[in-house]
Amino acid sequence: MTISYFRTAETLVTGSGSISKIGEEAKKLNAKKVIIITDKVIRQTGLLSKVINPLEEAGLATDIIDDVVPEPPFENLEQMITQIEGKGYDLLVGVGGGSALDIAKVLSIMLTNNEDVRDLVGIEKVKNPGVPTILVPTTSGTGSEVTYNAIFTDIRDKVKKGIVSPYLLPKVAIVDPELTLTVPPAVTAATGMDALVHAVESYTAIRADELTDGIALQAIKLISRSLRKAVYNGKDLKAREDMAMGSLLAGISLGNAGVGAVHALAYPLGGKFKVPHGVANSLLLPFVMKYNAVADLEKFAEVAKAMGENVDGLSLREAADRAVQALAQLSKDVGIPSSLKEVGVTASDISDLAEEASKIDRLLNNNPRWLTVKEIKKIYEEAYGSVEVPALATT
Numbered sequence: 405m406t407i408s409y410f411r412t413a414e415t416l417v418t419g420s421g422s423i424s425k426i427g428e429e430a431k432k433l434n435a436k437k438v439i440i441i442t443d444k445v446i447r448q449t450g451l452l453s454k455v456i457n458p459l460e461e462a463g464l465a466t467d468i469i470d471d472v473v474p475e476p477p478f479e480n481l482e483q484m485i486t487q488i489e490g491k492g493y494d495l496l497v498g499v500g501g502g503s504a505l506d507i508a509k510v511l512s513i514m515l516t517n518n519e520d521v522r523d524l525v526g527i528e529k530v531k532n533p534g535v536p537t538i539l540v541p542t543t544s545g546t547g548s549e550v551t552y553n554a555i556f557t558d559i560r561d562k563v564k565k566g567i568v569s570p571y572l573l574p575k576v577a578i579v580d581p582e583l584t585l586t587v588p589p590a591v592t593a594a595t596g597m598d599a600l601v602h603a604v605e606s607y608t609a610i611r612a613d614e615l616t617d618g619i620a621l622q623a624i625k626l627i628s629r630s631l632r633k634a635v636y637n638g639k640d641l642k643a644r645e646d647m648a649m650g651s652l653l654a655g656i657s658l659g660n661a662g663v664g665a666v667h668a669l670a671y672p673l674g675g676k677f678k679v680p681h682g683v684a685n686s687l688l689l690p691f692v693m694k695y696n697a698v699a700d701l702e703k704f705a706e707v708a709k710a711m712g713e714n715v716d717g718l719s720l721r722e723a724a725d726r727a728v729q730a731l732a733q734l735s736k737d738v739g740i741p742s743s744l745k746e747v748g749v750t751a752s753d754i755s756d757l758a759e760e761a762s763k764i765d766r767l768l769n770n771n772p773r774w775l776t777v778k779e780i781k782k783i784y785e786e787a788y789g790s791v792e793v794p795a796l797a798t799t
């Protein structure tokens with residue numbers, strides 16, 4: 405058995421209504437002056453009162469900064485740090501989707517590391533722990549509340565770049581499904597499929613181990629049984645609870661086992677074509693999994709079972725193929741585009757996309773089956789719709 409580390413948020417608070425505990429948790433951290441990091445859409449929903457009231461009841465002073473933008477560039481961080489440094493904030497509370505949480509995580513370390521944020525890009529470049537954070541997701545998808553990376557767009561070369569450091573983990577993550585009840589169907593679908601990709605990719609990743617396997621399979625089960633319900637009846641609290649827990653579990657598994665080629669091939673679509681992260685992942689998932697499945701038929705058969713597919717009497721290969729089909733069907737059922745054409749990519753873009761994806765070694769090295777630029781190009785071509793896709797790809 406190889407040596408591995410398992411890291412997550414110091415404390416997880418989960419369940420419907422759990423946001424009411426934020427004041428108590430902030431007091432345990434000896435916080436006195438809190439800055440809430442969020443975006444304007446969240447602020448307009450009125451959801452923030454559920455965060456602010458318990459903090460104020462606990463006697464804490466709270467300010468809000470709502471300048472987070474989707475798929476944030478580094479400039480977004482630089483603009484926000486000038487507004488919060490030197491003001492004596494001793495707790496940062498991130499409220500929102502992955503962008504708001506990633507921004508809160510990185511602002512926390514920017515306050516204690518006197519460096520240009522671009523110099524923190526890469527693995528474990530952060531020297532000092534940050535100001536304590538509490539992270540409150542309002543979508544079920546990114547798992548950002550339990551991962552120790554944060555992704556930003558470099559607008560100079562239109563490439564997504566990641567800061568990876570254990571210091572990005574929060575002191576507390578509060579995952580309250582009630583906060584997700586008003587998320588619109590398209591966002592529920594894209595973020596939910598992103599969570600499913602986290603679970604499937606981390607379960608089949610090279611770095612997966614016994615600890616992450618059980619967590620990932622439970623995430624696959626919860627998300628598969630409830631994503632359609634959450635998309636088509638957003639007020640279904642039971643479905644939202646499954647999605648919130650599924651997303652959290654998928655995030656814990658992703659945070660420790662990592663993800664692979666789906667994310668590697670999705671990133672260039674976000675940078676160049678502004679395809680939302682969850683949509684890009686969901687669109688590519690069946691094509692990459694069709695390629696990957698032959699590398700680990702047993703695990704893909706387990707994915708099919710966790711998704712509720714009946715695999716009785718099927719060969720291992722047929723059961724693995726059933727997983728790929730079920731993932732494609734779920735993505736289609738929740739309204740995600742099923743070809744690159746539909747998201748604005750043209751055939752002439754594919755070579756550049758493949759070149760770019762092939763450079764993301766951090767993810768490709770964790771994929772269960774090796775890929776070179778040639779294989780990546782073929783997967784993009786299949787996803788574009790120009791090549792017929794075989795049942796399970798062996799070439």
Ligand SMILES: [Fe+2]
Pocket residue numbers: 546598602667681685
């Ligand atoms: Fe993701």
